[in-house]
Amino acid sequence: CRVTVPDALGRPYVADVNEGDLWYFPAGQPHSLQGLGSDGCEFVICFDDGDASEFNTLLVTDWFAHTPPEVLAKNFGVPAETFARIPLQNLWIFQGKVPGDLAADRAAISKAGRVPPHPFIYQLGSSPPTKESKGGEIRVADSGNFTVSTTVAAALVTVRPGGVREMHWHPNADEWQYYLKGKGRMTVLNTGPNAMTMDFGPGDIGYVKRNLGHYVENVGDTDLQFIGVFRTSRYEEISLSDWLTHTPPALVAQHLNVDEATIAKWPDNAPGLMLKS
Template structure:
């Protein structure tokens, strides 16, 4: 049965449902559009923030780099910019590559004397100053094969028997009288006496001792053929490091190990020894001298050797000589023995009269180290950086690398006396300024200096060597 009312209601319901679906779809579309807009706005905001932060960072970096770092500090955390006091390391004068004020260095005190050093140290904290460090570093970087020490021994004092692992030792006695002992392979001992002006030589790993047998202090200048830190071992340190049973079996003393146990290690280092009760311990000591054939291997009478005289001073040498015809038998023994050892040194005294000049010169085959014994001088060094000039006085140490031209001018009323060491066991090779200019052809000098060739005839050639000259 037809029901018009029902048909009208069904149609209305259908229309209403269709309209509802349309409204829902419209709302979903609007939400979708809003979500995309939100994402876009968020991304835009993130980009803006990122750009701003980037610009800020670049600005800060620019500010930081445009100002001295010692004045501006930018921490990781937010802090106001603060001006701080800059930490400035003391600039080291270049002259301290070549100069050491040894009297200002640390004094190593012992019961029987003292030692001071001009040397390289493995630990930079062992230097007393940046100047001392500059000198030590220069010795090491130039591979100088040189270390200098001063040794003062009180009357009756003893430099304990010892040896050096990594260096030959060359000594010059400035003052006093000493008795030396050297122990060779197999226990053969050589003993001899030295006085002021004489030289001693101890090869690497050779046990030796030095005893002051005079009434005044002994003062030695000691050169060692190493640019590394010197390695030394004293006999008493060895003895107390050896286990008691090993020492007893080795020495086989009366009383055995009980005798070994009677030895007491002193609290104070006995490197330079002088017991307060020495008179009770030692009675009638003997300071004998071994045969000359043994002594002259380790000993050289520098003050009694040939003097090379110049107008302005005198040079004497304790070195190896290729031509030994002018040497005495004793000097030949020393010369040959010196040359047998690797990294041996040459020692020399240089005396310059008042206002005298050791003219500019250099050495082909050796570094040079010197100690001022008396007088004062002006020293000049000429290298690729230019000329460095400085004054030296008693106790100062100088260093001249191989091939570095240098000069020394006496500047006191008294004579200047240097003790010099050279890092060669061969005959020293030296060239003076006047010699190399005289040896160069005039036309070469004229072209070099833009002067007429005839001008160089004004430089005279003397019959007498002018290595040390006077005005």
């Protein structure tokens, strides 16, 4: 998929994204998406505003169609007849021509040689794991490594068969999940106590409120993969085992009625993912 977007200073950006990549368009910045290859592209869009939808998106074809030709002529400095054949209905998604060479598009839009200082895409799927173990991998994109993404953070989680996304919670944002492949089982613990366990497969959506403890098990025989999205500039999580192993062991032993020797065996490095022993 080819994306285009200018930054707030009008510096244009165009790039191609592939499977596993992210793009981020700041609110109010005009942008476009074009399918590449013979099969186009399919993607999941996440907004930092729950009211966002295609029905409150300003389309350039709508603006042209609802502006008098004489005003368009004044605005663009060409005769009004130039706009005699503009579409009178909005073009939200339509069939066009497959884009040509990326370098040619970049040359065409960079007339003044201005480019944004930071990219609007991030190759999350091929980035180095933030956490990695025999149980799987976690890759994170937030404003720390994807500078332009100031309102959304994401974590791509891969859990190996028999593995578990460790018991944890997120202190700074709710988590919205989209399951990409495999079979997962998530349990969420709320106050009360109230707990809910559900199974998830490709195309399913999970949701966990901020500060609620949860874990995800791979209950299939292939890798489980999902992406978690957070409305925040920074990804944060607190590991249950990391917290307890950095609390005085005598206190934990009294609280949970386990001996200190057992507590000493618990992971103390917030591994993110564990494999069934």
